[in-house]
Structures are given as C-alpha cells and as structure tokens.
Amino acid sequence: MTPMIDVTFLLLIFFMTVNQVSKANREKMPLPPLAGSQDQSDAELIINIDRENNIIVSPRFINLNELAGMLSERIQDAGDQPERLPVLIRVHRDADCRMVNRVMAMLERYKINRVTLGVEVPR
Amino acid sequence: MKLTNRQHGSKLDLQMTSMIDCVFLLLIFFMVTSSFNATERELDTGITKEEAAAQQASDLAPIIVEVVKSASGFVFQVGGRQLATREELTDVLRQFDNKLDGAYVRAADDVPFLLASGAIQACKDAGFLKTVYAPQGNAN
Numbered sequence: 137m138t139p140m141i142d143v144t145f146l147l148l149i150f151f152m153t154v155n156q157v158s159k160a161n162r163e164k165m166p167l168p169p170l171a172g173s174q175d176q177s178d179a180e181l182i183i184n185i186d187r188e189n190n191i192i193v194s195p196r197f198i199n200l201n202e203l204a205g206m207l208s209e210r211i212q213d214a215g216d217q218p219e220r221l222p223v224l225i226r227v228h229r230d231a232d233c234r235m236v237n238r239v240m241a242m243l244e245r246y247k248i249n250r251v252t253l254g255v256e257v258p259r
Numbered sequence: 260m261k262l263t264n265r266q267h268g269s270k271l272d273l274q275m276t277s278m279i280d281c282v283f284l285l286l287i288f289f290m291v292t293s294s295f296n297a298t299e300r301e302l303d304t305g306i307t308k309e310e311a312a313a314q315q316a317s318d319l320a321p322i323i324v325e326v327v328k329s330a331s332g333f334v335f336q337v338g339g340r341q342l343a344t345r346e347e348l349t350d351v352l353r354q355f356d357n358k359l360d361g362a363y364v365r366a367a368d369d370v371p372f373l374l375a376s377g378a379i380q381a382c383k384d385a386g387f388l389k390t391v392y393a394p395q396g397n398a399n
Contacts, residue, residue: 142280149287168376172300173383224301227372233395234368236375240394251392252301253376259297 163192168229170255177252179224181210187228189235200238207246218247226254302379304364304392322355322362322387324348324378326370333374335381345377352385361389368395 163184183203184192191198193206214220223243227236243251325336334341335348342348352362362382366375375392382390 138277139280142277142284145284146287149284149291153287153291167299168373170300170302170376170380171384172302172380174301174303176299176301227376229373231372232368233366233370233372233375236372236392237366237368237394240392244394249305251305252303253379253392255300255302255376255380257298257300 163194163226165226165228166230167226167254167256169258171257172255174252177222177224179222179252180214181206181221182224182226183239185225185227185231185235185239187230189231191235191239200242203239204242204246207242207248211246211248219249221248222250222252223248224252224254229256302376302383302390304379304390321357321360322352322382324352324362324364324382326364326366326374326378328367328369333370335374335378345381348378348381349384352381352387355385358385358387361391362387363391363393365393365395 163186165184165186182194184194186192191200191203193203198206210221211218225236225239240251243249322337326333327336327341328334329341331343334343335345336342337348337351340351342351364375364378364382366372366378379390379392
C-alpha cells in the first residue's frame, strides 16, 4: 500500500500546484512598487501591458481591436452588465501611460467601472 | 531467555524508498509554499460616469491631480501647485476637506506610468474614498 499512497500524494500535490499556476494567469513583470489599497481580488479579466506598450491577455499578445472583441464577449457572459465585470490592469513599471490611457478609454466606452491596477508591495 | 529474534550476523537493511519518498514530498512542499515573488496588491480606481452627477450635486469640485511635464521633468500638479514628489502630493491632498467627492488623476501619454500610479496611491493615502483615473481627454 505504501507506494500507492506515495504516488497518490505526489499526484495530489502535482495537481494542486498546476491548479494554482493556471489560476494565477498573470504575466511575470515588475509592477509599480506601491502599497496599494486592497488585497488581490478575483478579476474576471486581467490585462497586462508590457514595457513596449503591448497588450497581453494571457497567454497571447493582442491589439486594441481584439481587446474590444474580448470585452464584448465578457460583458455578454456577465449578463450584459458591464459593472459586474472586474478588470485588473497590470502595467510594467517602466511603461508610459499611452496604452493605459487607450485601454482605460475603451473600458469607459464599454461602461466597465470596476477597474484595479496591479502594484507590487515594496520589500 | 531469548530477547530478540534477530540472528547474529544478519544484515540490517534500510528502507530507502520510503525515505526518498518523504524527502521528495518535503521538497515539493517547500517548493510550492515558498514564494520568491513580491506580494502583489491592487489599487482600486474607477472609470465612472456616475461621478459626473455627483459632481454637479456637490458645491465643491473634485480634486484633479495631473502629471505634467515641467522644466525639471515630470511633476504632480494640483490646481496651480506643482509638486515634485509623491510624499509632497500626499501632504497637500491631506489638507483638502472634500474627500468624499473623490479625486481625478490624469496623465498624458508620455508620462511614466509609475508617476500616474503614484498619484493614485497618494490620493488613497490622503484619504480620498474614490480615485478615478481619467484617460487624457476624457476627464470631467
């Protein structure tokens, strides 16, 4: 029985780990070192903006048109209630505001107002 | 009297398999639980048109914090005052009474995001309940 129990535990831990990784769904990038105002919440949509102002919605690079299509779909999934769609925007700490302004303007057009910005607690 | 069944000269065999299993399990456990990444938090900001109605109802206009380019680089601007650091901005914002009306943060395209997010953080630190990031050209 012992080897079987061992294998079972190993598989259990493996799946727990994989599950955590897939849930994280966040690009690895340095975020602004700020204290923030709230702990991490479960965002329906995580929009990453890298240093070169590329939009990454894990795991692929998308443009603004594709993002617009994605937002429409998500709003539809949320029962056509954009206020029920929490969005997290994670921006590279060395990026400028060009793409942030465009994405924010788009979210405003879609009447999405539950928006949070990702920050990194300084050590 | 016979105290043990072990015969003299028999080999003591160690069960290595179980030990290795335990070691691997512990290794995986610590790999999973150890966190080498910085703790991530969030800055809540709204993009809401509801603010416009609230703005009309109130006598006091909401605070607008802009990040602008000056001769010495990018600075925070509140009304006519220009402030170089986030700490100065926080101190100035703390002096305002109309914190319930919220604050708007605006930044032009070429402004580093670090400063824009710093301005939002300053508003939060100063006690503004709602801080709205207004994309350039869409504020008010």
